[in-house]
Amino acid sequence: MIESLLQNVDTLLLLLCAAGALGSAALMLVLQQPMRVAMALITTMVLLGAIYGLLGVHFVAAFQVLIYVGAVMVFMVYVIMLLEVRESIGARYSRLLVPGGIGFLVLLGVILISVWRPLPSATVEIGTTAYGIAAFSVSFLGEYWLLFELTSVLLVAAVVAALAVIRVGRVADERRRRG
Amino acid sequence: MDRTQLLIGVAVALFSLGLVGVIVRRNVLVMLMCMELMLNGVNLSLVTFAQQTGTTVGAVLVFLVFVVATVEIALAIPIVLLLVRDKRTLDLGAYNDLKG
Numbered sequence: 001m002i003e004s005l006l007q008n009v010d011t012l013l014l015l016l017c018a019a020g021a022l023g024s025a026a027l028m029l030v031l032q033q034p035m036r037v038a039m040a041l042i043t044t045m046v047l048l049g050a051i052y053g054l055l056g057v058h059f060v061a062a063f064q065v066l067i068y069v070g071a072v073m074v075f076m077v078y079v080i081m082l083l084e085v086r087e088s089i090g091a092r093y094s095r096l097l098v099p100g101g102i103g104f105l106v107l108l109g110v111i112l113i114s115v116w117r118p119l120p121s122a123t124v125e126i127g128t129t130a131y132g133i134a135a136f137s138v139s140f141l142g143e144y145w146l147l148f149e150l151t152s153v154l155l156v157a158a159v160v161a162a163l164a165v166i167r168v169g170r171v172a173d174e175r176r177r178r179g
Numbered sequence: 180m181d182r183t184q185l186l187i188g189v190a191v192a193l194f195s196l197g198l199v200g201v202i203v204r205r206n207v208l209v210m211l212m213c214m215e216l217m218l219n220g221v222n223l224s225l226v227t228f229a230q231q232t233g234t235t236v237g238a239v240l241v242f243l244v245f246v247v248a249t250v251e252i253a254l255a256i257p258i259v260l261l262l263v264r265d266k267r268t269l270d271l272g273a274y275n276d277l278k279g
Contacts, residue, residue, distance in 0.1 A: 057238065060222075
């Protein structure tokens with residue numbers, strides 16, 4: 001009995017987290033100030049981390065909180081504070097608001113209808129994880145080692161590109177000072 | 180409706196919300212954040228399918244998406260900073276001269 005109760009609590013928490021994530025994602029489209037949008041996105045990401053935790057993939061939940069919330073969004077919030085440019089009233093949406101909204105509803109409808117059909121049955125019950133961090137690491141560094149190496153090449157390329165962008169900014173600044 | 184369908188539905192909804200945000204919003208930073216939302220939707224679907232099939236491929240792809248998202252932000256933010264220093268606004272309409 002306690003087991004079934006726990007299962008129900010698990011499902012309820014999953015539903016609550018999913019609803020919260022969708023709600024704060026919808027808020028991102030409505031809110032005006034970038035800082036509030038960033039807070040809504042952080043809420044969505046934390047709730048998605050909770051969903052990953054409930055599904056049993058705890059290492060993905062940890063990555064989600066550490067990398068997305070801890071690195072990417074902190075960087076984003078820092079930039080918003082640094083810029084301090086306030087959006088003028090009335091310039092929230094582009095001219096594509098109506099076609100974008102219609103396209104959103106059509107896309108959502110089409111994909112949800114295709115998802116609604118019965119999916120192939122799961123080999124394992126969702127939420128009872130079939131692997132942990134050990135199996136993931138062995139698979140990642142054994143079977144997919146090439147992807148791992150390509151990832152490090154991508155990171156180096158990104159560092160070089162970021163340095164190049166900063167250099168472009170410095171050159172432009174010097175030209176402006178002279179001219 | 181089982182758990183898989185619920186999670187895939189949430190993932191699709193997150194992706195669609197991100198996509199519509201990129202299309203309809205004018206603020207460059209908000210558009211960037213909507214792109215992150217799309218990647219989050221993709222991640223949720225990958226994790227769900229990895230759980231459904233009981234393989235690690237989905238988790239490996241999620242890890243790669245994390246790296247790509249980080250790289251995207253690390254490059255996009257300096258570009259946005261340069262644009263804002265030049266135009267003094269985050270409004271996309273001011274960047275029309277980038278059309279070439």
